[in-house]
Amino acid sequence: MAKLLSLLDSIEAIAACHDDGDVWDRYSWVYTTDGVPLLEAQVYLSSSEDEMELVSDSDGEEHPAFAVEHGLVSYLEASTFADVLSVQKRQQPLSQLEDYAVALEHYAEQDAFLDRGEFYSGGSEPEPLPGLSRDLYAEYDLQLMTCPADRIAAAARATAELLQIGVADALTRCRRLPLVLGERIDARERDRIEARFAGISLPLERTTHVSFVWQMGG
Incomplete structure (x- = not known):
């Protein structure tokens, strides 16, 4: 409405x-x-x-x-x-x-962007700030924090597929948690990764980098 x-x-x-x-x-x-x-x-x-x-x-x-x-x-x-x-x-x-x-x-x-001294001059973009996305849309970090022994193999296969690494390497990483599965990714990639691990009953810890400074916690 x-x-x-x-x-x-x-x-x-x-x-x-x-x-x-x-x-x-x-x-x-x-x-x-x-x-x-x-x-x-x-x-x-x-x-x-x-x-x-x-x-x-x-x-x-x-x-x-x-x-x-x-x-x-x-x-x-x-x-x-x-x-x-x-x-x-x-x-x-x-x-x-x-x-x-x-x-x-x-x-x-x-009918022109407001140049704050960086846009039209081609200046470098500021370094990322913790908790704040680099561009307009929110960004996300995803980590696997815990993994029961009976799901290690499934987690390794999912990790190998996601990170495009060998299963043996993925297995080692899944045994040395926490495991970073995404850093400053967009919402579509967040949903894809979370769905993949939800399918093997492994929730991920999500950190959100919000769009605007007023959305950040105190």
């Missing part, structure tokens, strides 16, 4: 996608309240289905009925919205909501 979001909620909704392809599949356009600062605006994320059922607004332009009903205007394509967040995040990993708002408003007005 369509609903109005704050800027914070809309940014987190975009970042909650697995990757750019998932953003494309879930969302089409970002609509916002007209004539107010972005930080104060209400936001609506439309789907491709929403964009197929259009009505005319007071200016005769066609938009999804929900957007017209609430007096919203098209702001950016959802994929572009995500790109702007990504560029800002890579340049300044510790960005706060206000920093993302400035970057989005700059792109909406200038």
